Amino acid sequence: MPTYDFKCIECGxxxxxxxxxxxxxxxxCPECKGKVKQRFTSLNFIGCDSSxxxxxxxxxxxxxxx
Numbered sequence: 913m914p915t916y917d918f919k920c921i922e923c924g925x926x927x928x929x930x931x932x933x934x935x936x937x938x939x940x941c942p943e944c945k946g947k948v949k950q951r952f953t954s955l956n957f958i959g960c961d962s963s964x965x966x967x968x969x970x971x972x973x974x975x976x977x978x
Contacts (some may be wrong), residue, residue, distance in 0.1 A: 922946030 914933070920941035924974045929939055941948055 913954060917951040918948040919951050920948050926951070940952050 915930045923944045925943040
């Protein structure tokens with residue numbers, strides 16, 4: 913799941929949220945519960961590098977993942 917950056921349309925609060933693509937449309941401002949607009953900033957992706965032994969399928973217990 914990626915991290916998305918949002919800005920509240922109503923109060924201007926900016927925040928980031930780790931959420932699935934399907935759920936990003938349902939995000940509300942944590943400050944005022946208002947509607948938010950997605951901000952287009954850098955892509956934040958956490959995954960495994962080539963030294964990882966878990967092959968990217970389940971990185972929870974892998975020491976090679978970042």
